[in-house]
Amino acid sequence: MKALKSLPIWPVRSSENKLIDATSGKLPTNKLPFFSFDEKTDFYRCDHESDFHVLTELGVTPMNELELLKIIVTHITTEFPKPSQNYVAFLRCVLYLENEDIENYLRRVPFLPNKPLTKFAKVSTSSEKLLPPELQNDPVCLRALKRMGLYFPPPIPPQPDVLLKSLQNQLIMQSDNRYHDAIFTVDGEMIYASRYVLSAASKKFEENFLYKTNTEPIKIEYQRDSFCAFLQLLYGQSFENVINVINPNTGQDFRAYVSFLVDLLKLTVSYEVDPVRIKVEVVIMKCQYISVHYLYNLYEILKCLERYDVEQRLRNFYKPHIKENEILIKEQLSEMYRNATNERERSEISEMEEIIRMKKLLSNSGSRSLFRPNLIDLFRQ
Incomplete structure (x- = not known):
């Protein structure tokens, strides 16, 4: 082994095609x-790879x-060579290592071509x-280069995005209303918007503004949060961002969230904004807080189906859900009726039963109660 180590039989990377022994050279990393x-x-x-392993067996310590x-880098800073394609390919492999020590070293030296x-x-x-x-x-x-401090110039947004962002900011901030010519009163507060934007987003708004030349406030009967969210959607705000503001998973009360969704459904139908309406319907159908396990919430949705379920998508979605959970619904309504303390509460529960079993909403359900016998009649016996 010593003889093999001392023999000048090992080629080196040199234009002179030299051979040296196994003690005089450097063994570069194989990574x-x-x-x-x-x-x-x-x-x-x-x-x-076998050449590398033989040299290490002979006691040559590889460089890291x-x-x-x-x-x-010493060559770069002392001999000032020009970068080459081979160097770029090598540097790419170095960056792929994602080695913290290497990145900390390179950030201090001129290595980037x-x-x-x-x-x-x-x-x-x-x-x-x-x-x-x-x-x-x-x-x-x-x-890797960004971690080392490479400058990334901020992207220049397209002009349509700049315009849209400016309009949305004016709507949300409500700080400069010089250019707003639509005024709404919601819960006693004034909300300002642009007739042109609203008319472009909703044919119903366009019709309303066509015959309304004055700027007297328009009274809105919906909750302020719901109407503001609706306006933001008309202004092109992301549906997900608007919905997530009041999502119960972010800490909001789920009853308020369901009420918010009901308002949005009514607004999108009333102002004929079909693309947003369809998204609201999808969110309602996916909402875990609208089911037979949350009977009041289910009741709130079903109450508005006759007028606001334009394509009967919600009706068709909840009908099998109610039929499959008939016993559970009956038990919950029975308990609610037993706990009712006055005639008004009993009347509300009676109405809830009528709505939930869809007696009035499904043409093929007739007048027959979903519950056998009729829940209210059962308690009156």
Whole structure:
């Protein structure tokens, strides 16, 4: 083994095609492709993985990735070579390591090639747009360079987005109403909006404003939060963002959330905003708080189906749900009726039973009660 170690039989990466012994050279890491600006090096040539393992068996200690990088950076800062495509490919492999020690070292030195491959720069003085395309178009490389301090210029939003954002801000802030010509009163408060925006979003608003030339306030009978959310949707605000403001999963009361959804459904139907209406219907059908386990909430939805279930989507969704849970509904209504303390409460429960079993809403249900015998008659016996 000692003889093998001392023999000059090991090729190195050099333009001179030299052979040296196993004690005089450097063994680069096998976790990166080899790269060097110097054409005459004493790095062992390991064309195969077996070459690397033999040299380590002979006692040669391989360099780690950071040690190799420091040698390359020394060449950059002392011999001032130009970047090359081979260097870009090598650097890409380095960035893919996502090694914290390497990134901390590189952030302090000029290692980053510019786009035309004419010079190196520190990462803090460069930007995404100045990178070679191999780095600029690689999300892994960009994330690594961003961690090191690469400057990313803020994107310039398209003009339609700028306009939409400005309109939404004016609606939400309600701080500058010079350009608002639609006034609503909701719960005693004034809300200002643009007739043009509302007319563009709703044919019903367009018809209303066509014959209303004055700017007298229009009284709105819905809750303020619901109507403001409706206006935001007409102004192009994201449906998810508007809904999540009052989502019970964010800590809001689920009864208030259901009331909010009912108002939105009524508003979208009344003002004929079908794209938003369909989204509201989907949210209602997916809502875990509207089911036989939350009878009051289910009742609130079913009450408005006759006028506001335009395509009977909600009706068809809840009908099998009610029939499948007939016994549970009967038990809940029975308990509610037993706990009622006056005739008014009993009357409300009676109405709830009528609505929930859809006696008035489903044409094929006739007058026969879902519960056998009729719940109210049962308690009157």
